[in-house]
Amino acid sequence: MQQVSTGIATAERKWLFPLLASILVMLILLLAGTSRFSGHSEAFYRIFSLGSPEFGSRSTVVLKGPGRPPVLAYLISGTRGDGERMKRLLNAVYHPRNQYLLHLDRQAPDGERVKLALYAKSDRVFRVMDNVNVMGKADAVTYMGSTAIASTLHAAAILLRVGTNWDWLITLSALDYPLITQDDLLHVLSYLPRDFNFIDHTSDLGWKEYQRAKPIIIDPGLYLSTKSEIFYSSQRREMPDTYKVFTGSPWVVLSRSFMEYCVLGWDNLPRTVLMYFSNVVLSQEGYFHTVVCNAPEFKNTTVNSDLRYLVWDVPPKPEPHYLELSDFKAIAENGAAFARQFHQDDPVLDKIDRIFLKRRQGRLAPGGWCAEKFSKRKDPCSQLGNINVLKPGPRAKLFEKLILNLIANETFRSNQCRFQ
DSSP states (O other): OOEEOOOOSSHHHHTHHHHHHHHHHHHHHHHHHHTTTOTTGGGTOOEEOOOOOSOOOGGGSOOOSTTSOOOEEEEEEEOTTOHHHHHHHHHHHOOTTSEEEEEEOTTSOHHHHHHHHHHHHHOHHHHHHTOEEEESSOOOOOTTSTHHHHHHHHHHHHHHHHOSSOOEEEEEETTEEESSOHHHHHHHHTTSOTTOEEOOEESOOTTHIIIIISEEEEOGGGTOSSOOOOEEEEEEOOOOSSSOOOEEOSOOEEEHHHHHHHHHOSSSHHHHHHHHHTTSTTGGGTHHHHHHHHOTTTGGGEESOOOEEOOOOSSOOSSOOOOOGGGHHHHHHOOOSEEEOOOTTOHHHHHHIIIIIOOOTTSOOOOTTBOSOOOSSSOTTSSBOOTTOOOOOTHHHHHHHHHHHHTSHHHHGGGSSOOO
16 A cells, blocks of 8 residues: 655645545546436447347337336446456346446457457347447446446446336446346346345444545546556545445445436435545445435335355455355355356356356357257257247246345345444
């Protein structure tokens, strides 16, 4: 950590740099949010369009309403060298009903980003459904800094604009992988209120209060074109007293209504909290958690889980243990929708593909929407069937059990946004 002394006499000027950085974050997000309604949104972001539908029929129209499956919006993020991982992850979580936005951050070369976009454009199903996009103008993302949350909000603003009917935003990184099919996931979510927010959270900050919440950091990625590590101010600050700070997992499944609240903000809470978290270490572990638990209209919508399976080393390290074949039995018995983290093309991923997803190498994970019969030689998903038909498998029961435990009367309310 680098200690930086301001060397400025007046107290007001000591806070000038963090304040300017905070204002810059707000300008970025205001531009992202207003782009939803602006005819000149290309000035704020650029995506590679992946084509338009080649044909239209009732089977390729996303049907919404009572009794229909939800629509999910996936943000899949990565950095330099993650292009191949993101292709595999996209194939594993793809469903024609959903929306997908792929973001390789600014550390990745343009060639890798273009290659990812061309891959998506080369798939006929993606072209037909026109539901996969790659961000062309990448954001700078520093893991420890506030550019991570700024990038997520920017992506959410894009997804709100390009996908008008999705119900939940799911954030994944290139190191994640699904443990259930999309038919399994959509089937179980069909029975839940669409305003639920799956977010692991607590107000018991413990050591994080002194080491993360009170220090003032600057993330140069907010104002520089090249990535640079965060640095610390010599000043500290007291905890806010107008709202309670929460923390938790950076990986979330958030409702559309809550994301609209964060991006478009019809009151000052999201902006006020963002001003604070723009100078907080690992802001992605606290921003959404703090907003949702301090907003009266959303605090009772939280489900205290990120729906992930992960294993921490003892003593815990900054990142969870890399899952391998030796972990497969524990993975199989768990009902989570996703797991992290995995080495690229680890054999355990092949086993998950084969046993859980029924997915062959280089193909999309099959579901009820696939028109062809499953065979070794022919890809069952080379032709679109009825995209509103789900065929959940046996792992849907495990996921359903997890959800029922999370929303059971004795655990649900008691784990929601507790002020400790």
